[in-house]
Amino acid sequence: MSTAFQWSLRLVIGMVVLAVSLPLPSFARVISPDFVELSTKLTPTVVNIRTVKNIKPAQRSQRSPQGNQHDKFFEEFFGRFFDEMPQQRPRREQSLGTGFIIDAEGYVLTNNHVVSGADEVMVKLADGRELKGEIKGVDEKLDLALVKINDGKTFPFAELGDSDALQVGEWVMAIGNPFGLAHTVTAGIVSAKGRVIGSGPYDDFIQTDASINPGNSGGPLFNASGKVIGINTAIIAGGGGGIGFAIPVNIAKATVSQLRQSGKVTRGYLGVRFQPLTPELAKSFGLESDKGALISSVEKEGPAEKAGLKAGDVILEFDGKAINEGSELPRYVAVTPVGKKVKVLFARDGKRQSLNVVIAKLKDGEQAAVDGDGGAESDKIGITVQELTRELAGRIGIREAKGLVVTQVTPGSPAEEAGVTTGAVIIEINGQRPDNLQKFNAVLSTIKKGDIVRLLLRRSDGSIQYVGMRAE
The missing domain is CATH 2.40.10.10 (Trypsin-like serine proteases)
Structure with missing residues (x-):
């Protein structure tokens, strides 16, 4: 064996030994869990849920004493015919679902749609026992239900994680x-x-x-x-x-x-209507990113208004939680205890500010406040605007008799792409309230091609919303 070959072999062996002795990167050390052990341990905490609904047969409508003799004859004839038929029996409708035991007392968590409307709930354990379940409460909005079982013994249960x-x-x-x-x-x-x-x-x-x-x-x-x-x-x-x-x-x-x-759920209430923050809107508000929830309206005498929040504010954090998407805000508010003082971080006129809001109770059916044609024609954004009159307001079905209303939207224009529709009342343009056409045109005259135009609109359904677009 040549000396050169021996040195080469030693070098290769040394590299292998070194590679084996070095710690593996984190991604290489990840292994799958022991599913056999997990399933053996956790299966006893999972239950099968069988529900029964008693569906009553459709009732034959009562024969009306009114009508002519011809109608009465057929009603009496078919009435006797159906009366002589065998009576229909109630139908039992069954469905299956799953749940899991969350404590030793026998509380079971499942979906509301699994037990909704059930006349009977039966819970089958992994050991084959089947126990009657009692619905303790439901949360329709989150699709959750809590069921209780009892047999005088403690139950194995699953631990809730993070x-x-x-x-x-x-x-x-x-x-x-x-x-x-x-x-x-x-x-x-x-x-x-x-x-x-x-x-x-x-x-x-x-x-x-x-x-x-x-x-x-x-x-x-x-x-x-x-x-x-x-x-x-x-x-x-x-x-x-x-x-x-x-x-x-x-x-x-x-x-x-x-x-x-x-047995019921109480949710927090902030009293704002918000909308997603688009890149165009974010730029128009002087923000570096489009993360946050843009407030389009604030309910009068609501928690937000009392605390000092206004339309146009962008909520960036709520109770220490960052708002990356606007849809996160209602979830955070909903689970906040009523009466809790919450710190809200927001942007106003491009500057970060904070204030404290005392969360109120959300009432059943309650929503955030809902206050969003010769006229001025803007080729820059593609809309025609007209001052409102009582006659025009009545014709388009809105209550306002003052202000400006969009009477036409040019197809393919920036306004159409941004979602502006006819009948929308213009509350603001770039932060200014145009009470008349002269003020509206004055704002438009300062806008150049490529500039961001921000409108605050009150839609025909009463909703208030910001829209942003680039001028052509």
Whole structure:
């Protein structure tokens, strides 16, 4: 063996030894959890829920004593015919879902849509026992329900984790009752957080690729430590696969506490109407980014107005939580205890400010305050504006008799692309209130091509909204 070859061999062996002795990068050290151990430990905490609804048969309408003789003859004939038919019996409609035990006393958390309208709720445990469940309370807006079971013994229960600490890419495991197949275990990763799927006012879902199917609703989504970080709620199926969504457990914690205590949920109320902040609007307000919730209107005598918030303010943080998307604000407000003094960080005229707001109670059906044709024609943004008269206001169906109204929007114009529609009343243009056409034209005359134009509009449905666009 040549000397050169020996040195080469020694060099290769040395490099291998060095590589083995070095610590692996963090991504290389990540291994999947022991799903066998997790499923063995956690399956007893998951229950199958069977509900029964008693559907009454449709009642035959009462025969009216009114009408002519011809009508009465047929009513009496068919009346006797149906009276002689065998009576229809009530129909029992059954459905299946999942839940999980959250304490030793036997409280079970599930989805509201699993037990909604049920005349009977039966809870089947992993050991085969089936117990009658009592609905202690529901939260329709979050689609959550709390059910109680009891057999005189303590129950194994799942520990609630911290969904805020969850990261995209983490391993997760679901246990449920898909298609009636009891205690089915599936695994996957967290695909995304903060998903809005249009299911309600407080959308904030965890997206996962762990297999979730009909019957999984209300079941737990566990992290690798065996703690519940979500409640499986919805699926979007198609293309040979499905996407699952789970309610973050941190959102559910406040609801569970209230349902246990009173059987109902009380939510916080700020008293603002907000809208997403577009890059154009952000620039027009002198902001460096489009993160935040833009206040388009403030309810009179509401918590926000009392604290000093105004339309045009951009909320950047609420109670220490950053507002990256406008849709986050109502979720944070809703779970804030009534009467709590909350610090709000906001931007006004491009400057950051803060104030304290005392959160009020959201009443049933309550919403934030709703106050957003020869005339001036602007080729710069593509709208025609006319001063309001009582006759014009009545013709377009609005109450205002003063101010300016959009009577025409040019197709393909910046205004149309920004969402301006005819019938909208102009409250502000670039922060100024144009009470008449002269003031409106005066503001327009200062706008150059490429400048940002910001309008505050009151829509025909009464909503108030900012829109931003670039002048042509």
